[in-house]
Structures are given as structure tokens and as C-alpha cells.
Amino acid sequence: MRGHQEDTPPSSVNGDEIMGMDGENEDELIYLGELDEIQFDDEEMVDDQEEEYDDVGMERPEDHAAMVFDKHTGSVFCCDLHTSGKIAVTGGEDDKAYVWSVETGQIIMDCTGHKDSVIFVGFSFDGAYLATVDMCGLIKVWKCNLEENQQQPWSVAFEYEADDLSWGLWHFGSRVLICGAVAGDIYVFKIPSGDTKVLQGHNIRTECGKIFPDGVRLAAGYEDGVVKIWDLKTNAVLHQLPSGMHESRVTGVDLHPENNLLASISTDGKVCLTTSNNGKVVAQLQADNDLEAVVFCQDVQLGYFALGTLNGSVTIWDTARQMIRHSCAKSEEDVSAGVTKMIWVNDNLLTGCLDGSVRLYEGRSGARSAMLTGHWSEVLDLVYNAKENIILTTSDDGTARIFKYPVKSDND
Template sequence: MDNAEEDAVQLHGDEEIIEVIDLNDTEQTPDDLADEFEDVDFSDAGNQDLDDEGWETEDEMGAEQDDSELTFSKHTGSVFCISLDPVMNNLAITGGEDDKAYVWSVANGEVLFECTGHKDSVTCAGFSHDSKLVSSGDMSGLIKVWKIETKEEIWSFEVGDLEWLQWHPGALVLLAGTADGNVWMWKIPSGECKTFQGPNCQATSGKILPDGKRMMVGYEDGTLRLWDLKQGNAIHVIKGHDGHQGPLTSIECNKDGTLVLTGSVDGQAKLVNTSTGKVLGSFSVGNSEVKSAVEEQDSNSVESVGFCNVLPLIAVAYLDGTLAIYDLSTQNLRHRCKHEVGIVNLQWEDESAFVATCNLGGAVTLWDARSGNMVSEYRGHSAEILDFTLNREGSIAVTAGGDHKAKVFCLQRPDR
């Protein structure tokens, strides 16, 4: 286990303070992280063409409210996923029900190229850490990687039914979780491969930690495994009473990777110390209406979780429309922010205490976590928003909708 980062939990009176101690006195560069994979014992593993064009700047929703700056209308089915390139934040990739993915400009909606050749809905898409490569993955398990500069496919591979796809934060390494419980790791473009075998159930969520050496994976049976990416072994396994009682839906970590926050359909969010594997706390909000246990669990599924970078706060989003803001030090509920419909996703702004959500009503909402007040709301989709992300400054949100559209919204705050 890596001793570079450790957690200490100290008790002061009746109050539990979670103190994060960083013992790593040298910060790793992306080159350092890439070097970590030079001597990984990979086993083994396998290209195509492209197309172009297509966008609109205004949505055709008649008198419907549309607060968006730009509408991307190339898809002919629901848009399931959206990502921004991490270097310049000026390119987006969307994947949809039409078995297609597009790389396009968020400034004018112009298509850079189409990721062709998929045979099922594209549900996963994202950029490498250096924004030079982009990946697209469909439900059947066909994964493709494209070089943005040349617009060419440089690698492809087929796994079982795909659950998630994620780039390493500092190396050209791609990881995927599948329905058979396996997690795959490839060097790109060589295709050298390594697998991490989980239980015989879906690997529903995954998160590579910032050190680039470990990965937390959540499974359909509620268990969590913290994997050592280099050695290929599970450092910690969290299950039973400590684990979740239903499939994992969301995993996020704090800035230095010492803490992980997980969410599940069981209505619980759990805080885990990545050094010890200990569960430091569980978070849930009850529903005011009287419901059966099954209805309660279904309605209160945790859909998304996240850490604030500037204050000791966490956010948990529920399918019943509750956005809960908790104090990380005391683990007390600080604010309960209600939406009229279920929340799909949340994201904290990088350098503020503002948190944005997207929901099944087709709106993006910005909240001030210090006060619990809504700052602004943005509409324009005629169906649910299925995915969204913010740019680095938190000044724009790009969304993917069930109305076959992706949109760009400019977010306004009191301090702007």
C-alpha cells in the first residue's frame, strides 16, 4: 500500500474532525505518472474511418424557454454522455442512442469529426489527460480511441457489456468496467492489457485516484474494492455491513485522494478512508412521506456525490430531488436543497462553494452551498438531461439531453 498519503481521524470533545494529512512532499507530474506504467506486466490485446459536419445554434422549441447559448443538434437519438477536453475546455464529445459520437466545438457547434463504426448506443466518451486522444464506447462493449489532430481511429477493442470508461489522469492509459465484473486497463495505442477480476456481478462505477496508482471500483452487489493498478491486487475490500446494500451509482474522491465518497441505490452515501479502507461515515436523508421500504429505496437512490475543493463540504444528490449538503467535519446535514424532480448528476465548481445539478425536468440549477440558496436555473431542453459537465472556471455548463440535443449554457453568479 502507498504510504505517500494517509488520513488521521482525531476526536475533539463530541465532535469528530476528519484531518487530511499529506505526507507526500514531492508532487508528481503527468510524466512521473506515465512512468509508473512502464514496468506494469500487461498481457495483451487490437481500427477505422470517419466523417464530418452538422450543427445548429438555436433550438426549435417554439415558445419554450431556452436559456442556452448554443444547441448541438446532430444526434438523432437521446444524447447519453458528454465530456469537455481538459486542457483548453473548448471541445466537447457527445455519445448517443443513434450509435454515434461527435467531437465538436463548444464555441460554435462545428463538428470536428464523427466517431464512426459503433454498433450500439454510445454511452461513454471522454478525452485523455493531454486532450490529444478521445475515446468512445458503446453498450455492446466496442471501445474506440481517436487521435484528435489527425481525426483518425488509432485503436479499438471489444469487451463485454460496457458499464463505464475512464482515462488515467496522467498517462495514456484507458480503463473500463464491464457487466461481468471485470475491470480492464490498456496502454494506448499499443493495446497492452491487464484485467482486475471482481465478483461475478457488474462493475457499476469506478474512479481512478489522483495519485494515478489506485482505483476504487463499486459493484452491483454493493461491495467496494480499492485496486493497486501496478500490482493488480485489491488493497481493500469493503462489504457486508460496511459496504452498500445495493448497486453503486457514483464514486468521487477529494483533491488528494485520501477520502472517497460513494453513492448507491440503497439511499446511502459512504465516506471511506483510502489508506485504511475504513468507512468514516454514512449519509442518508429520509423521505417525509410514508412509503414502503422498497418505494423508499427506489425513490431515494443516490445518483451523484462530490467533494467541495474550497470548504469541508460534500454534496449528495438523490433521485427524489433532494440535494443534501453535509459538513465533512461534523458529518451533519447543513442544507437540504429541493428539486421538483429527480437529480441526475451534480458537480462542484473547482474553486468555489457553488454546486451545479442537472435533473429529469431538463434544467441546470446552480446552488450556493454556504447558504443553501438557489443562485440560478437554466432551461432549454424539452426532455430530461442525462449528463452534464462544467468547464474549469464554472462559467459554462454543457448538457446532454433525452431530446436528442446537447446544449451550452453560460452560468451567472453574483460575483461575476
């Protein structure tokens, strides 16, 4: 549902510029009032998956986790780590979001008030605010209280009820929160003032979004195969992929670190590389069906991007030559582990898989260098913190896990 950038310096773009509050474009903003509350039937609680696992006689995987958080009572959909690396937040199917200690697993704060599955949780770039977002559109932003031995619940700095939501993300250098809706609109909030505007969609669900490295544009993918590049200041669509480039649901978008290229993927296995300045499609590649993740390596010297599929294919591509450099999942064991999430950590590719494992591949060779186990069902979210050199995962098994990153970071 989102990309994480560790140790990113604050952008020169501030929230006022993104929100169009510099006086030039204020008339173009679409301000929203309160929306009627939408009632939903309660979801059935998931069966006890741990018992199911034991009932079929399957052997539990070895648990490499340094900490297991098991307070959720359903699938844990999303997670984030505070910039300090000391605090985690998780959200799940049980309509709950918890803030907890990475070291002890103790709950620091119960983010109460959600009415549906929590699908996005995240700390702002400076660690000052926490956003928790549920499926039926309730958005809550909490003021982080990181004082030791604090007893008071974190205060709510901003609250809003939108339409049904599908994803959320924070701006990497400003206190701006962005949420995509099932109806196709994209909400942009300035925090904590609550100034709100909408990038109006075309009545088709938006599936994913990513902010360009310049901080003032947003790439968004939609269920009907459309990809749009939005100007966050003016609400204008700068570019849109030509019709037919993607003929099915766009499952992921990512941006080259040099701000010059957009990659988008769809479930039919199509990969489009588009120049960011004029929206020209420079390459259309055919990969395996069920493409689930695309990520550019942030090391421009390597010049790689990676693709992961639900059927277990993991490939590292040479961006300039538009060709596969490494097919990582070479063994039958790897191929059987479909990919749900991928991130680059320096020049290593980290993948969360359907079998509950986290696999690490060396970007330069494509070889698998480590596999972390402990979950007994699919990994649903995955983040990394460089300061503490740890990985946080969430799973369909109802738990979140902290793993020590098996390769020393540049900070060590």
C-alpha cells in the first residue's frame, strides 16, 4: 500500500506549496465537508489459523523473530516503524491499530475509534504524527507522545470521514497525508491544519499511489489499467498513459530515484516505463502474470528495478537496457513462494512471501543470501528501519514480527 524511505532529508517543498496555499492556486482547491457516516455489517472474525496449521499436521517454520506481537485478533494488514526505530504501529482486520514497543512488545497506545479494517498506518517523515486509516473511510491523525513513562493517550490532531478507502501514504518531506478512494478520488490533507482537497477520479477505484522524488507530483494507478501523473499543487492531470498500455488492474507504481522514469505494472504481466517529464512510454515489457510489486533500487549506480509476482517469480532488471539481469527465484522452493511485498535495502532486495517467509536477494548477483521465517501465513506488509537495522512484518496469521536485518547496514 506504500513506499518507505529511510533517513530522507526534509524536502524543500513544504506543505503549503503542495496544497497550493501560496495564493496562486487556492481557488482551484476542492474543500470537503463532513460526509454522512456509512454503516457496515460487522466482519466475521477469522478462524484460529494457528490451530488450523496444527490440525493439518504441518510443521511450524523455525521462528527467527526477535519479537512477536500477537495482540491482534485477525489478519494484520499494515505496519510502520517510527523514524527512531523504537516504536512500531500495526493495523488489522479487527478494526484495531496498536502502537507498541519494538523491544518489549508492550502496547504504548490503542488507536481507538475505527469502525472497519485498518488498511494503512504510518508515521509522518519527522515522526511527529501517526495516521491510521480504515477501509470505510475514517482517517485519524494522532500527535505522537514519545516521552518516557507517558500515561496519557495520544491526542487526535485531525479526524476525517471520507468515502471507502483503498490506500494511504505520507509525503516523504512534508506533513501531507494522501489517501486513495474506492470511488477513484484521491484525498490530500495538510496536517495538522486539516486543509483538504481532492484529485477527482473517473469513478474507477484507485489501487496505488507514489509521490515523485520532486515532491510535487503523484503517480496513481487504477483498476481499469489507467495510470495518471497528478500535479499536487494545481490538481491537474499532467500526463496519462495511452489507452491499452495496461489492459487490467494496475497493482503497483514506482519512481526512479533520479525523478526521470515511472514504472507501472498490471495483473496481466505488463510493465510500462514512462518518462516523467512528458508522459511518453519508452518501453512496454511483458513479464509473468499476477505482477504484484515493482521497486526501483535507490542506488543509481546499479540502475536496477525489481519485479515480483504472486506465482513466485522474482526478477531484477537493468533499467537502461530494459532486460532481465537476474532471475532470483531459481529453485523450486523459491518459485513456490509468491511475492506480496518488496523493498530494496541498499543493494539488497527484500521480499515478503505467500508462505510467510522473508527472503533476501543480493542485487548484484541475484543470489538468495538469507531467509527469515516465523510467520505461518502470507506476509501482508513489510518495512525496514536503518537506525535499528530491523525489519517489521505483518501477516495473515494475526501476528507482527520484528527481525534483525541479516546484513549489516551502512550505519553500522
